[in-house]
Amino acid sequence: MKNRLKVLRAEHDMTQAQLADETGVSRQTINAIEKGKFDPSLPLAFRFAKLFKLKIEEIFQDEE
Amino acid sequence: MKAKENHGEVQKKNVRGLALWTFLWTISVAVVTFGSQYVWDSKVLTGVSILISTVLGIGMIRANIKYLLSLDELQRKIQMDAMGIALGIALVGGISYALLDTTNVISQDAEISYLIILIGLSYMAAVLIGNARYK
Missing domain, CATH: 1.20.5 (Single alpha-helices involved in coiled-coils or other helix-helix interfaces)
Structure with a gap:
């Protein structure tokens, strides 16, 4: 699954650690999601969407 | 924060x-x-x-x-994967080791402590590999 997390984080001038703080996960998890190594759960995806005031599909896209 | x-x-x-x-x-x-x-x-x-x-x-x-x-969801996945691997290795390794004993391929009795060491080492290795994979 592709995502725009890194771009959105940069637009909001946030570090990985800050995004991790805001969403209640570790920095390692944010890094793994940004690199496409790990797909977040639906609740975590909703937390990203709420934080960036976007719909989930505006952050995450199916690669197919 | x-x-x-x-x-x-x-x-x-x-x-x-x-x-x-x-x-x-x-x-x-x-x-x-x-x-x-x-x-x-x-x-x-x-x-x-x-x-x-x-x-x-x-x-x-x-x-x-x-x-x-x-733990958060990624950390939990790493731990769960490691536990699954350790359990699989314990099961296969333990049965093989017990068979070596019961068929008298090895002279000494099978010791549970060896199995525990195997579980511990395979669990630690799997956690390290899991963390490296998602680095």
Whole structure:
């Protein structure tokens, strides 16, 4: 699954650690999601969407 | 910010709790093993010390569950994958080792301690590999 997390984080001038703080996960998890190594759960995806005031599909896209 | 600080603090507290329970359980196993061999000669004392060790073991299991619940979803996946790998290796390795004993391919009896060492090492290796994979 592709995502725009890194771009959105940069637009909001946030570090990985800050995004991790805001969403209640570790920095390692944010890094793994940004690199496409790990797909977040639906609740975590909703937390990203709420934080960036976007719909989930505006952050995450199916690669197919 | 506050949420993560609490999340991190809870994790640290649970790691300390797990370490304490593991330490106590390990000590209790040593007390039962060496106490019954070198210190006392009483089945009652041995029974009581085994009971205490079992209670501490249950405490350790509860602390481990608490620790796992405090992890975030990726950390939990790494731990669960490692436990699955360790369980698989223990099952296959344990049965193979027992077969070596029962078929007399090896001269000595199969020891449970070797199996525990195998589980521990495979679990640690799987956690390290899992962390490296998601770095």
